[in-house]
Amino acid sequence: MQRKRDNPTYSIGGRTQRLTERRRVVVAEINLIVAAVDGPRLIVHLGFQRDVLTLYGVRMALDYDAIVKYISAQGGVSIVEIARMLDEQGIPSKGDLRLHWPYEPVVIWDGASEGLLDVLRQLIADERIELNNTQPLVYIIDGAALTLPMADIKSVERKHPYKTARWLPVVFNKR
Template identity: 35%
Template sequence: MTDNKIIETAKACIKFIEEDKGNSSFVNIERIMEQSGISTQEDEKGGWFVPWDIEYENIIVWDFNNGAMAEVWRAIFKCLEADNKIMELQVSQPLVYLVDGKVLTLPLAKSLRQYKKPHWLPVVLSIQDNK
């Protein structure tokens, strides 16, 4: 996977999130990756969990299927940082993901607390200026 392809895909994801005005699910981001030629099929290493934050490591907002998808996700943050912008995650209903066509099979996180096993917290993404 070339760095250029990763960066261009990250920029396409950012553009989509900005135009979607805070309604983007991770399913939408996966579609942008697919359209950009990034495989969304699971590889031999398995999934790459995206945690809510370091304090709540078992609250998972998404599970990317492979390393290339995780690389794009990391590149999104590098691009945002370069433009002095930040990604905001807003808690949403699982219905958003049902409508978009994909949900995680983890139990739902009902609150921000320490869970012993991974739980899914559905979120939508938005991009803001870093104040």
């Protein structure tokens, strides 16, 4: 007597279902898109491999326009605020990368993820947004500041060749 094999189960929307042979054949990959109003899109890739439902990867689609709208409405937006917005969208902002601007060794942020650096580079290149220097107090109030020595904006404008990394605190404003 041959023993009947149990089919694996999967759950969608809190409802558990058995993974039948027919479902295994028909479904090779599913893309679920969950969109929130003025929010990010969550794209989940699911697939079936050896009778087991597996999660191949989760990728958050950045809502860049929401960040630009926020900067346009608020003005004086620090990198800490932008990092917080990315975290709220499910995109990690902390990492081990450093962004130099307008030249090396002038640093505008340290300890950033690739996702945060991509957004900051886009904002710097965006014609609707401008970058202005600010006081470190803005970052202290926002909850994070760098411990590097400060760069003087007049020296930066003259492209002073600093020998060590210097922090230039900046904010983003509508142009």
